[in-house]
Amino acid sequence: xxxxxxxxxxxxxxxxxxxxxxxxxxxPTSAITEYNPVCGDALHFTVNIRNSRIEDIKFIGRxxxxxxxxxxxxxxxxKGMEIHEVEQxxxxxxxxxxxxxxxxxxxxxxxxxxxxxxxxxxxxRDES
Amino acid sequence: MFDSEEVKKxxxxxxxxxxxxxxNAATTQKPKQVIEAVIDYYENHYSNVHRGIYTLxxxxxxxxxxxxxxIARFVGLRDASSLVFVRNTTEALNLLSYSLxxxxxxxxxxxxxxxxxxxxxxxxxxxxxxxxxxxxxxxTESGLLDVDDLVSKINRRTxxxxxxxxxxxxxxxxxVKELCSYARDNGIVSIVDGAQAVPxxxxxxxxxxxxxxAFSGHKMLGPSGIGGLAGKPEALDELIPFMGGGxxxxxxxxxxxxxxxxxxxxxxxTPNVEGAVGLSAAxxxxxxxxMQNVKKHEMDLMQHILNLEDEMSIRNLRSYGPRDVTHRGGxxxxxxxxxxxxxxxxxxxxxxxxxGAIHPxxxxxxxxxxxxxxxxxxxxxxxxMGLLGLAATARASFYIYNGKSDVDLFxxxxxxxxxxx
Ligand SMILES: Cc1ncc(COP(=O)(O)O)c(C=O)c1O
Numbered sequence: 001x002x003x004x005x006x007x008x009x010x011x012x013x014x015x016x017x018x019x020x021x022x023x024x025x026x027x028p029t030s031a032i033t034e035y036n037p038v039c040g041d042a043l044h045f046t047v048n049i050r051n052s053r054i055e056d057i058k059f060i061g062r063x064x065x066x067x068x069x070x071x072x073x074x075x076x077x078x079k080g081m082e083i084h085e086v087e088q089x090x091x092x093x094x095x096x097x098x099x100x101x102x103x104x105x106x107x108x109x110x111x112x113x114x115x116x117x118x119x120x121x122x123x124x125r126d127e128s
Numbered sequence: 129m130f131d132s133e134e135v136k137k138x139x140x141x142x143x144x145x146x147x148x149x150x151x152n153a154a155t156t157q158k159p160k161q162v163i164e165a166v167i168d169y170y171e172n173h174y175s176n177v178h179r180g181i182y183t184l185x186x187x188x189x190x191x192x193x194x195x196x197x198x199i200a201r202f203v204g205l206r207d208a209s210s211l212v213f214v215r216n217t218t219e220a221l222n223l224l225s226y227s228l229x230x231x232x233x234x235x236x237x238x239x240x241x242x243x244x245x246x247x248x249x250x251x252x253x254x255x256x257x258x259x260x261x262x263x264x265x266x267x268t269e270s271g272l273l274d275v276d277d278l279v280s281k282i283n284r285r286t287x288x289x290x291x292x293x294x295x296x297x298x299x300x301x302x303x304v305k306e307l308c309s310y311a312r313d314n315g316i317v318s319i320v321d322g323a324q325a326v327p328x329x330x331x332x333x334x335x336x337x338x339x340x341x342a343f344s345g346h347k348m349l350g351p352s353g354i355g356g357l358a359g360k361p362e363a364l365d366e367l368i369p370f371m372g373g374g375x376x377x378x379x380x381x382x383x384x385x386x387x388x389x390x391x392x393x394x395x396x397x398t399p400n401v402e403g404a405v406g407l408s409a410a411x412x413x414x415x416x417x418x419m420q421n422v423k424k425h426e427m428d429l430m431q432h433i434l435n436l437e438d439e440m441s442i443r444n445l446r447s448y449g450p451r452d453v454t455h456r457g458g459x460x461x462x463x464x465x466x467x468x469x470x471x472x473x474x475x476x477x478x479x480x481x482x483x484g485a486i487h488p489x490x491x492x493x494x495x496x497x498x499x500x501x502x503x504x505x506x507x508x509x510x511x512x513m514g515l516l517g518l519a520a521t522a523r524a525s526f527y528i529y530n531g532k533s534d535v536d537l538f539x540x541x542x543x544x545x546x547x548x549x
Contacts, residue, residue, distance in 0.1 A: 033470075035470075036523065038505055039488070039505040040470070040505070040510070041520075042470030053537050061470070062470040063487060063489075064489035064493075065489075066489070068222060
C-alpha cells in the first residue's frame, strides 16, 4: 500500500489477514473466475442469486493484500443487494471507500473483484 | 574500474533522494550526456532526414547516419548498413516474424526456449495459423538453458532458432555463439534477443555469428522508441520489407514500387532521429566505462546479493536463477514465501494466504515506501512463470549507477518486510 490513512490501512490489512466470506458455496447459481493479467492474481466467486437478489456470496483467491481485501470488503457490501444495484456501483466510489491511495496499477488489483461481480450481475459466468 | 557513486552524479533523476532505482531490466535512467545530445539536436539541428537539400537537413542526416555507424561499431558490426533502426526489440522481432514468416510452410518448426520474453513468443505464434509449429528448449534445474535438449529438438523441419541472450527473469546467460553455430550447420536462421545483453556486457554480433540480433535503446541509457535490428548483410538483404511508405523506396509508380537498399528498406516513414542521436551518446557513455567493467560491476553486485542472502537468512526468502554469477546478469527475481499460480480446484478453503507468504505486489509496495523501486508481476514471461509454478515474483535488477550500498539497503528492507506484514 502507498501513503494512506492509518485507519483505512488497518482495515485493509485486517480483511487481508482474515478475509470475510472466504470459501465456496456448494451449488451456486453463478460462479466466475477473474484474473489480473498484470500480475496473475486470481479471484473465484461463487454466488447464490434468488429473485434478482444476492442471497449469499463467497470467494477464494490468490492475490496481493489490496485485491484480497477489496474482495472481502465487497462481498460484505453486496450481500443482500439487488443485482442491478451491484451493476450500479461506481468504480471511483468503491475505490474511494477503501480509503487509501493506490495509484493506477494497484487500482486494478482493487477493482478485480468489482469487475467480476459486475460480470455476474450482467449474466456472464463460468461454465461451472 | 568505475565508481558507481561517481556514475550516479551524471544522472539528474538519481539526485532525487527518494529514489533507489532497481528496475533496470525494465528500463534505465538517462545520463545528462544523453539528455544534452537530444536537446542539442532539437535546439540546433532539427529537421527531417534524407530529404532536404538544405544545410539543416544535411546536418540531421549526418547525425542520424553517424549515430548508426557508432552504434553498429558498439555491437561489433563491421558495416553500419547492417544496423536497422527500429523502435525496440519487440518491433525487431515482429519485423522478423513477418518477413521470415512469408517463407515458412505448414509443418515448419520454430525453436525457442522456455525462458523467452513475450516479445520472442507472441510474434512467432502469429505464424501458427499457417501451420507452423513452435517448440521450446527446456531449462536445467539451475535455470540455465538445457543445450542438449535444444540440440535434440533441431530437425529437418526446424527453420528458425530464436533465443534470448540473457533472461530478463532468471538472468541466465545463454551460449548464443555455440547455439548459432548449431543453427548454421543445420541451415537454420538464427535470431538473438539481446534486450538484456547489449546494455550489460560486451556484445559482438559478428562474432556471435547470428543472422539477426535485436536490442532496445531505452534499456541501455538511451531514449525510448529507438532500438536496433542488426543482421548479416545478406540475411537482411533477403528479407522482404515490413512496413511500406516514404524513405524505404527507390521508385514508386501507381502500379508498383522498388525498394531502397538495407537498412533504409526497413525504415519506412520519418525515423526517430533524436532517438538515434541519444542512443549514440549512450553508447559513448558505456564505451567510456568499458563494457567488460559494466559486466564485472554487475557480477560483483550479484555475488554480493547472493552472499547476503546466505548470511542474512531472511525468513521464507527464495530467489530464482543460476547461483553461479559467471552465467548470470544482474537480475534478481525473488519471493517471500511460495506464490503458486491460482487454480480453482486446488485451493482448499483454509489454505488461503499461504502462511508466511507475502505477495510480490505487497513487497514492491513496501519497498516503495522506503524509496526502493522494484518490479513485481510476471515480467512479460508468463510461460516461464507457469513453468516455475509461480503466479508472479518481485524483481530487482541492477545497473552501473547501483552500488553495494543500494543492495544493502534493499536487503535490509527485505528483512524488515519479511518480519512485518
Ligand atoms: C529479454 C527481453 N526481450 C525483449 C524485451 C522487449 O523489449 P522492448 O519492450 O524494449 O521491446 C525485453 C524487455 O522487457 C526483454 O527483457
